[in-house]
Amino acid sequence: MNTITYTPIGIIHSPHKTTEGVPIQPSGAKGIKGSVVVDEKYADALADLEGFSHIVLLYHFHLSEGFSLKVKPFLDDSKHGLFATRAPKRPNAIGISVVKLISIEGCTLQIENVDIADGTPLLDIKPYVPDFDSAEEIKIGWLEGKTNKSLKKKSDNRFGL
């Protein structure tokens, strides 16, 4: 299939300097602060974003290379199909995080609940809207009963370089 090329629109900064010890989801990163510096040419595209309490960040897992079709994720001891996990090593290594938006000054966004490594290239920002982004009558397969572990669990080096 044809390839698709994207150019980052900014950079995400956080206290997580390596792939080890990163909270594995925003729910495990409560209160951890970071920032997003958007390229100045997109300044006008940030208008009205400040009205939203939460935003969806799409980014490239720049510290991940390669992938396996089956992986042992942080929250389980057995292997699962890669697409049934949120592991960062993927055919197209795109990450999603719903983070809290604290403030915007110029092209810098202060954010909270940051489970993203420092220096991550940002691909897109979307407003988080529950009516669009959530669902009802949900089943979560192998993750059933395991997600609260993500509150404490930090990454080890398995998906790093």
Add this chain to the structure above:
Amino acid sequence: MNTITYTPIGIIHSPHKTTEGVPIQPSGAKGIKGSVVVDEKYADALADLEGFSHIVLLYHFHLSEGFSLKVKPFLDDSKHGLFATRAPKRPNAIGISVVKLISIEGCTLQIENVDIADGTPLLDIKPYVPDFDSAEEIKIGWLEGKTNKSLKKKSDNRFGL
């Protein structure tokens, strides 16, 4: 900044053949069926996905070209900063939809609540997990009081080619 290149992992099929008349969000596409055909080389990566009732599809808005920094979205009559909207014409035209997963047979996923145009290149599949993908104490800025319109609103041609 350095460019990032992705190769689609599959194709999304839906009844929406053009950019006009597409439901603007999954919440407005209730019951609309579609399918995802994943490249056979990723078959093993689909293991255990069927336990999830909902999945997050990341895809490339292949019918969108170019973008404006301020846009008049389908749900409002005034212009807003692009990143405060979900308009498909974006610097990196990546779309996200939370859809219902009905079944998986081989590399074909039957899905429901499909707000995606037919033939859309698929970039990634992630399990939808409320603890990871949702937030609390939410404010939705200019969209306040407008999201229920998305139940009926269909796209017109403004973000098409």
